[in-house]
Amino acid sequence: MIGKKKNDNFEAPDRLNRFVEGTKLIGDLITESSIRIDGEIQGNINCAGKVLIGESAIINGNLICGEADIEGVIEGDLTVDSLLVLREKARISGNISTAKIEIHQGAVFTGNCIMSGMNPQSKSVPIKESKEQPEDLVY
8 A cells, every 4th residue: 555654553552542631432442552541531441551541531430451550530440450550649439459559649549459469368378287186285
């Protein structure tokens, strides 16, 4: 084709999509590429890459992504495969599930946080029961 570059790869995860301030999306957003959101989204976001939520952004829905850096407002649950960063002005109302979390002073979230590497039911190492009684045990 005339004018088309051969090295264009529209599915490359390092490409950045943008929703600028003043943009409003009603519906779910699904993308393989990283995305920066400064506008408003009323719906769920599913992103294989990194999601940057700017200070002016408002999200009413759940967020599922590989990595997230948040400065804006989210009302919904967050599921982040890798690192979640909550900046000073971040306001989260919902449950968080992530492998790693960094919370800056001033950030606020209301809900529960579960680290994916932890099993919430196994808070201690179970003691293996033995039928044999030690010889020096005093009753």
